[in-house]
Amino acid sequence: MSTPLMDRALLPWARRIQGQLHLPVCLRWGAEGESSLFLGESLPARVEIRVLDARALPLLVEPSLETLGQAYVEGLLDVKGSMNDVLSVAHRLAETAQLSEGLLGRMRRVFDHTPENDSEAIQYHYDVSNDFYAQWLGESMVYSCAYFEQGNETLGQAQAKKIDHILRKIRLQPGQRLLDIGCGWGALVLRAAQAWDARCVGVTLSRNQYEWALQRVREAGLEDRIEIRLQDYRAIADGPFDRITSVGMFEHVGLDHLVDYFSHVKSLLKFDGWALNHGITSTDPQDGETRLGGGRFIHRYVFPRGELPHIGTVLKSLQVGGLEAIDVENLRRHYQRTTQLWSEAFEAHAESIRPLVDERRWRIWRVYLAGCAWAFEHDEVALYQVLCCPAGQSPQMQPWSRGWMYHERP
Numbered sequence: 001m002s003t004p005l006m007d008r009a010l011l012p013w014a015r016r017i018q019g020q021l022h023l024p025v026c027l028r029w030g031a032e033g034e035s036s037l038f039l040g041e042s043l044p045a046r047v048e049i050r051v052l053d054a055r056a057l058p059l060l061v062e063p064s065l066e067t068l069g070q071a072y073v074e075g076l077l078d079v080k081g082s083m084n085d086v087l088s089v090a091h092r093l094a095e096t097a098q099l100s101e102g103l104l105g106r107m108r109r110v111f112d113h114t115p116e117n118d119s120e121a122i123q124y125h126y127d128v129s130n131d132f133y134a135q136w137l138g139e140s141m142v143y144s145c146a147y148f149e150q151g152n153e154t155l156g157q158a159q160a161k162k163i164d165h166i167l168r169k170i171r172l173q174p175g176q177r178l179l180d181i182g183c184g185w186g187a188l189v190l191r192a193a194q195a196w197d198a199r200c201v202g203v204t205l206s207r208n209q210y211e212w213a214l215q216r217v218r219e220a221g222l223e224d225r226i227e228i229r230l231q232d233y234r235a236i237a238d239g240p241f242d243r244i245t246s247v248g249m250f251e252h253v254g255l256d257h258l259v260d261y262f263s264h265v266k267s268l269l270k271f272d273g274w275a276l277n278h279g280i281t282s283t284d285p286q287d288g289e290t291r292l293g294g295g296r297f298i299h300r301y302v303f304p305r306g307e308l309p310h311i312g313t314v315l316k317s318l319q320v321g322g323l324e325a326i327d328v329e330n331l332r333r334h335y336q337r338t339t340q341l342w343s344e345a346f347e348a349h350a351e352s353i354r355p356l357v358d359e360r361r362w363r364i365w366r367v368y369l370a371g372c373a374w375a376f377e378h379d380e381v382a383l384y385q386v387l388c389c390p391a392g393q394s395p396q397m398q399p400w401s402r403g404w405m406y407h408e409r410p
Helices: 004-020 054-061 065-073 083-095 098-106 115-126 130-137 155-169 187-196 207-220 255-268 294-301 311-320 332-348 350-356 359-377
Strands: 025-029 035-038 047-051 077-080 177-181 199-204 226-230 241-247 269-282 323-330 381-390
Touching: 004 025, 004 035, 004 054, 047 054, 047 083, 054 065, 065 077, 065 083, 065 294, 065 359, 083 359, 130 207, 130 332, 130 350, 155 187, 155 269, 155 332, 155 381, 177 187, 187 199, 187 207, 187 226, 199 207, 207 226, 241 255, 255 269, 255 311, 255 323, 269 311, 294 359, 311 323, 311 381, 332 350, 332 359, 332 381, 350 359, 359 381
Parallel strands: 025 047, 177 199, 177 241, 199 226, 241 269
Antiparallel strands: 025 035, 047 077, 269 381, 323 381
């Protein structure tokens, strides 16, 4: 049965939204969902929002992506409909409060990035369970932007192409020593050792990733060519390396630590070495987080202490750190497709994923993956690969063109 409190709080807000936005939404409340209102009047409802708890009311009537996400994650409301339609409705609702956000809509947040804090944050995000990630990442177990050379590749094919694209970019040669910072479950170092005959070191702060990568190396019989470490990048001290890759890791470094990060990469490189940084960036020139409270939701539930710099900040920090950018490639379209496929796989395997985590975490990841696809589609965030070398070198050491990146190898 509907309560007077629900009626008094929801009806005026719902009537205002109905007249202002005309959304394809059926809003339901009451113990059995017996009270309802269509927010789109003549539009067919593609999304149902069911208010389950009165504590959802202040989160819903003053909406942002953070408050709407919070209400869903904490089980105060439920939604039905495709995640794309749900995200579209959430953004339309959050935009009603955009003016009151003002300049804080894309504020910059700065966190304390000690080795201990960063290790805790990494373990929170990555050590859910390997089985959980395998359900939607697929057999490749690669948790970073794929590379769709033609656009019709499967996710597995595109992830394999991404790794080869990186290894071609850095001109990896047989026998060279490669460091992969943030090696994940080991896919890149495995490919580098198997197909390029490189000697590889992979480091991660995730114990689950570390143990999985170790097992894959053993199964491949590559212990003589690959070393996997549970180690902070700041503790790596056994350079120099011929090549360094960092794929989907520098988002955890922190805005105020980027120069130190790139300086450390440079200190680990040979004088003629090459490095490639692959990471998510903000599209706000002031390094602000995503709009409408989306960044606050991610900080709270998904990526504690994650910080995204603008590509301009990346290039400046890289130069101050002693590196010269050779090539910069924007892969935003590729990450939109990657996250879309992750979200679709998550939805398709929902029933097998749910027993692996508690309901709260299942909801966090469901809305997060769909939200990522939305953010890349709408230019809220981007993904850049930056190829670089130690600054101050003669230009004679660099190729004339980018042709080597696209040669079929191996």
